[in-house]
Amino acid sequence: MARPSGSRGARTATLSDVAKLAGVSVATASKALNGRNHVHAQTRARVLDAAAQLSFSPNSLARGLLAGRSGTVGLLTSDLVGRFSLPILMGAEDAFGAGQVSVFLCDARGDAIRERHHVQALVSRRVDGLIVVGSSTDPRPPLADAVDVPVVYAYAPSEDPEDLSIVPDNVGAGRMAVEHLIACGRTRIAHISGDRDYSAARDRVAGATAALDDAGLEPVGQVSYGTWSEGWGRAAAGILLDRHPEVDAVLCGSDQVARGVMDTLRERGRTVPDDVAVMGFDNWEVLTTGARPQLTSVDMNLEELGRTAARALFDAIDDEHDRGVRTMRCRVVLRGSTAPLN
């Protein structure tokens, strides 16, 4: 009992086993199984039968060796633990899985050494392409080693503008959020952002500010930066209410911040959304649907971003290159925390 099940003591069937059983040559067997023409229907049936009988599964290694392309890609994340890699990964896996491509997953854990090691391994496995998923939207250095296959950067763009990068549209997200609040009839809009060190925070602020400006509105108070946390949201909301009690909408740098803001609003006796509308970014389900009322948020469409990156990589493998930074549209997911004023 070398193997748990189905072992039968024999090694896995090979094409020549199938050919032998079907009474044909390996060449014919190959053609029959791959749907090539120039093989009699009856012969094909015999081969298919034999293959099924031996539960034949073609050896992709041999095929890849011959074809010079493995039908695999590498998915290199900088930091799986972060919240943003997973949906991107899902999207990419989805897009590839639909084709005949299998995905190698590698997590560098934010370590450059480990990253190089993984890249080396992937090159050795002859992946046909590579998606590099960053851990924040700040630009990252391109892969150091001369990699011989196409690379697409996702979430974090490459510092080299000649590389192809797919990133979320944080500026557009900020703009979209403010436009939604204005559409709800809000005019005294404050912005409690996240960590200033993240370009995601600054970009969202830029978009929001621009949208306010376009609408001829003044922001209520200054944009305040802090951390991506509920605690910061609670604290910042306290300060905001002290200084600007007239506020009728708070745009928050993330859903976490928004949760904190809602807590403080409730404690100060402000009702959401009648009194103050609240809105977040990221559409992190556990936070948005757990909130009371549920939290309107801007979804960054990360799964779609992953799919797009995968498709772009497909194109690049087929020699249809593209360069530069491509941004993904995002979308407002409406929930109870924002509602029209009447």
Added chain:
Amino acid sequence: MARPSGSRGARTATLSDVAKLAGVSVATASKALNGRNHVHAQTRARVLDAAAQLSFSPNSLARGLLAGRSGTVGLLTSDLVGRFSLPILMGAEDAFGAGQVSVFLCDARGDAIRERHHVQALVSRRVDGLIVVGSSTDPRPPLADAVDVPVVYAYAPSEDPEDLSIVPDNVGAGRMAVEHLIACGRTRIAHISGDRDYSAARDRVAGATAALDDAGLEPVGQVSYGTWSEGWGRAAAGILLDRHPEVDAVLCGSDQVARGVMDTLRERGRTVPDDVAVMGFDNWEVLTTGARPQLTSVDMNLEELGRTAARALFDAIDDEHDRGVRTMRCRVVLRGSTAPLN
């Protein structure tokens, strides 16, 4: 410009290229690069030089074809979107990456057809083993197709007791939680659980009940089941306080439930932890550290579970089989929501 970088128009260097450049045979080149003995130090240096110069990277496909083992494993998740797959995945990836093993990631998205398709692809790629990650701790059917390589089930055990499964110890978690609350001096402990349809919920309840019994304590009220959500936690806590205002600790089926419970406690003027201690399961960071006070929770050690599964698969590949269900210990992560009574 066929390729983004480093292409030089030439195909990737092969071992015979290296050999030619070094002025030796491919056999010698191979031995030199793989540290085999019986090759002169000076010759080896020449080969290494040549390899570096051509940035040679051995073709793992060819190597795998020859060796009869690919040095890859499949990681088959039922549902990536769930919260529990990711840490397991990280642990497994970590354990494998440390070796020379690369990981194929496949997500079946809860679909049996897709699962079979992925298994077929993995078999075709000649993975040396397979880890199947379930989406809940309820047992799942074993892989239908006769897979020729070792399989380890993680999180969700296989229905076949002959398979090897690694699962979290939910019963132990429930026990541990109650013991912690008792150690904090609590004696009037209520339990608001999650979705009764999940064995995770029932097992935790079983452990908690047993621990109460061992301590000679009666539970406060009946265990109440609902959903894994903050909303349920808020509602259930309201009912609990109405019926049993004397409660001094609430054990919650998950961190989400716990957040809801804490909300209601605060609204009813109960302080945590002085008045009532609160505790959750899963140690979902964004929820536990965002709570006020921060939430004590039982960590199910999922990353370690993933690592363990990977090591078990290693052993199985080396023909050191193991069978049955192995449970992982979990651990209480202490935070502000539980504290000793004085």
Added chain:
DNA sequence: AAAATAACCGAAAACCTTTTCGGGTATGCT
């Protein structure tokens, strides 16, 4: 009936690496 054509099948090369085994050279020993 002979020839031309179409349809089908098989031998062999190619992909790249590792390993085995035999041959060759220098060194040490008698």
Added chain:
DNA sequence: AGCATACCCGAAAAGGTTTTCGGTTATTTT
């Protein structure tokens, strides 16, 4: 000096598949 012994190196096979091209048989045309 002659022989045995280490020590190195190279030729060749193996691993499983796909593709090309030449060959064989059956079918149609004249």
